Amino acid sequence: MFRALILIVCAALLATTGVAAQDNPYLTGELRTLDVDGVERQYVLFAPDGLPTDAPLVVMLHGRSQSARSIEALTHLNAAAAAHGWIVAYPNAINGSWEDGGRESGLPRTGEPVDDVGFFDAVVADVTADHSVGSVNAAAFDTGGTLLQRVLCEAETHLDTAMLVASVVWSHTLDRCAGTQINTRMLLVFGALDAIYEPLGLTYRDLPRPDGTPNRRGGFDETAKFWAARAGCDDESAQTGQSVVFANCPPTSQVTAMLLPSGGHEWPRSGDYAITGGFNPLNDGAYLLGELLAGRLPVDPVDPPDELVPPRTFTAYVPTTYTGAEPLPVIVALHGRPDTGAGFAAITAMAPIAEEEGFIAVFPDGVNNEWNYLEGMLNDIPHDFVSDVRFLDLLIDDLAVDLHIDTERVYLTGFSNGGFMTYRMACEPTVNRFAAFAVAGALMYAEFQPPCLVSPPRPMLIEHGTEDISISWDGITHMPAPGQLVVTLNVLQSVSFWAARNGCDPALTEHFKYPQADDRTQVIRFDFVECAGAPVMFYAVMGGGHGWPGVDVVPERIAGNNTHDIHLTREIWGFFKTQRLRDTE
Secondary structure, eight states: OHHHHHHHHHHHHHTOOOOOGGGOOOOOOEEEEEEETTEEEEEEEEOOTTOOTTEEEEEEEOOTTOOHHHHHHHHOHHHHHHHHTOEEEEEOOBTTBOOOSTTTTTOOOOSOOOOHHHHHHHHHHHHHHHSOEEEEEEEEETHHHHHHHHHHHHOSSOOSEEEEESOOOBHHHHHHHTTOOOOOEEEEEEETTOSSSOTTOEEEEEEEOTTSOEEEEOOHHHHHHHHHHHTTOOSOEEEETTEEEESSOOTTOOEEEEEETTOOSSOOOBSSOSSBSBSOGGGOHHHHHHHHHHTOOOOOOOOOOSSOOOOBOEEEEOOTTOOSSSOEEEEEEEOOTTOOHHHHHHHHTHHHHHHHHTOEEEEEOOGGGSOOTTTTTSTTOTTTTOOHHHHHHHHHHHHHHHSOEEEEEEEEEEETHHHHHHHHHHHOTTOOOOSEEEEESOOOBGGGHHHHHHSOOOOEEEEEETTOSSSOTTOOEEEEETTEEEEBOOHHHHHHHHHHHTTBOGGGEEEEEOOOSSSSOEEEEEEEOOBSSOOEEEEEEETOOSSOTTOOOSOHHHHOOOOOSOOHHHHHHHHHTTOOHHHHO
């Protein structure tokens, strides 16, 4: 059967060049729309019943590739607001990216520029028009913190307090804020194990600014000292455990920097989590914000465990239409090496499709920017202490703590190194959490086949370019440890394996050529229409390289030719949305 299928595919290639709303346990706010200089903007407002007069307002800014609904669900601020009488507003960036000043500094940005500082002011004005607001405060995560730093320097709104989590100064922050003096109490929270922002900062010599000097991202110490100076504090500071309190600040502008010993690039949180989030309520972001608002900082983090393990983190995009009343499907997407979850969100351009189609997109981070897909299959493999099989299995439980997900419609996709991990998960007999799988630019290892043969048939979509310069169409060899050589199947053998595994009849395979966007590539889709176990779909990209079809984030010099005959994310969603977990059990 394998040989018959390979011959069929080769011939075609050569021929061308829940729960009910009243039971909703999730606290979600009202989605509001504003006009800001002719641009329609959205934010989410949570104002609990029984608010006191002059309630504090907190404006919470999300990070890259997130949404207002993402940060609302994952920070637990609504629960804190209901308990303490706050109002919380969650502005929503356009396409998950803030206009923080990086564009003018030569950093790559997509879309037309918008006035996000003016949007921040407009949100505050809109809330204060309807509610009795006392102090105005802000919190931010990741790139939302870069915008918040710009707000501190340029906005009309005065902030009584500001909390920055996993956010640092950039060259453009220094430019815009160099002469600014603030009258704001600030808390800066960094994770000692942050895999995105290096503690000592990073200079981007290949990203010059308009004056020819390189862009720079500051480190933890640089960021803390810069804002201490803006607040009028002395250079001297007092070390209290893991916290640094700057000395002789004006009474209304105390600056504290806190380093969480086991923290990663994440909003710190505690709760009933198996693998993500912290376990210490005194390090919880909502708790720390409450202490800041009450003027009780600094609070020192509790000592870390004896052995620190890499924190498991992820980026999530939740559509703005989400209310928690109805369960939503989830796509878990695994990045290649050496990427991150947030980077892969950009490569796939999945957020706009998630918004349009109403699903949640989750982009986990691999340890050391890679996935341990050969875990347990070889002796003495490096990093075998990392169990990504367990991580991805339990991730679904952790997501369900904060988000109303449809557990019958959870899907897994991956690219390159993440594609190998996706194959591993599809072959893993101990895990049955995903209703369908999609692999791009990756191959089956021979080691995956034995467990695959005892696992249930699983729906599979495969995409590969014939000119892939990283993961060759003809297969690759890999040495994960000295003296250990592992070999993959080639592309057609990988497809054939899944067709045979899922009980497909190769004689009934149909193929379809997509209209060519240019003459460099041609996409052909092979549909296995008669499969006894589960469907298989294969996209062969003739002339295609190691990229994500339809999205040009990865440069051609690195990935080779990229096709625009299809948008792979849309094709994957079209395949996924017809599959449910109970259909494959």
